[in-house]
Structures are given as structure tokens and as C-alpha cells.
Amino acid sequence: MKGFFRxxxxxxxxxxFHEQWKQxxxxxxQILGVAIAATFCVFMLFIxxxxxxxxxxxxxxxxxxxxxxxxxxxxxxxxxxNQELKNEIQAAxxxxxxARREMYEALGRATFIDVDSMKEEIAEEQAAEQPEDTGPxxxxxxxxxxxxxxxxxx
Numbered sequence: 383m384k385g386f387f388r389x390x391x392x393x394x395x396x397x398x399f400h401e402q403w404k405q406x407x408x409x410x411x412q413i414l415g416v417a418i419a420a421t422f423c424v425f426m427l428f429i430x431x432x433x434x435x436x437x438x439x440x441x442x443x444x445x446x447x448x449x450x451x452x453x454x455x456x457x458x459x460x461x462x463x464n465q466e467l468k469n470e471i472q473a474a475x476x477x478x479x480x481a482r483r484e485m486y487e488a489l490g491r492a493t494f495i496d497v498d499s500m501k502e503e504i505a506e507e508q509a510a511e512q513p514e515d516t517g518p519x520x521x522x523x524x525x526x527x528x529x530x531x532x533x534x535x536x
Contacts, residue, residue, distance in 0.1 A: 462531035 403410065448460075490497040518526070 458530065462527075465527060465531075 407413075452460075487497045487501075490500070
């Protein structure tokens with residue numbers, strides 16, 4: 383196979399075509415037309431259609447873990463229970479982070495590292511990075527949550 387491709391040359395192909403074209407043949411224009419038409423037909427068979435059909439919308443199936451026909455009070459009570467669970471989880475995470483901080487402080491003091499100056503630097507960096515908060519405070523959010531949950535009971 384290597385030898386075959388070694389003998390094939392585009393320059394030789396063009397030269398051979400030119401020599402054949404120069405010879406006086408009575409049907410050369412008809413043969414050229416048939417060759418072009420056949421080449422065009424072969425290419426058209428392999429080119430895909432450019433027109434596309436409309437894309438069918440996907441079938442969406444909603445899966446709900448909640449029972450249908452829940453009242454507004456049941457929905458609010460469920461939301462309040464979930465929020466209380468979320469608050470408990472956040473409190474546990476905060477307690478773990480505080481315990482970890484205290485362990486690292488004890489380790490730092492045991493290895494004669496100036497922990498207090500490091501805490502001050504960290505507090506300054508966090509204060510510089512934190513943008514001004516224009517939203518409601520934690521107390522306001524807690525109050526609105528309590529009001530929201532009170533509406534469920536009422």
C-alpha cells in the first residue's frame with residue numbers, strides 16, 4: 383500500500399489530465415459533463431439535508447414528595463419545620479467551627495505562636511472583604527420567621 387501512494391502525485395495527475403484533454407476527441411465535452419454530473423450526484427448523496435424539523439418539546443414529569451391538596455397552613459407548618467431543622471444544623475456547624483478554632487488556638491499557644499495578633503489580623507481582613515450589608519438583620523429575619531410560623535398556627 384505504501385508503494386501505491388508513493389507513485390501517486392497530484393502534479394502527475396494534472397499533467398496526465400492536460401495531455402488527455404489536448405488530444406482531439408469528438409465527445410470530450412459530453413464526457414466532461416457526465417463526469418461533473420456524476421461527481422455532483424455522489425456528493426449530493428452524502429451531504430445531509432440542511433432543513434431540520436421542529437424540535438419536539440421535552441416531556442416534563444414533575445415528581446412531588448408532597449401530597450396534593452395541602453392547605454396553606456400545612457405548607458407553612460412544613461416550611462417552619464424545615465427552617466427550624468436548617469437553623470439547628472447551622473448552629474451545630476457553627477459550634478463545630480468554634481470548637482475547631484479553640485483547638486487551633488490551644489495548639490498555637492502550645493507551640494509559642496502569637497495567636498492573639500493572628501486573630502486581630504484575620505478580623506481586619508474579614509472586615510475589609512465584607513461589603514456593607516443593607517439587608518435585614520438577623521433579629522429582623524428571626525422576627526419575621528416567627529411571625530410567619532405564627533400565621534400557620536393561627
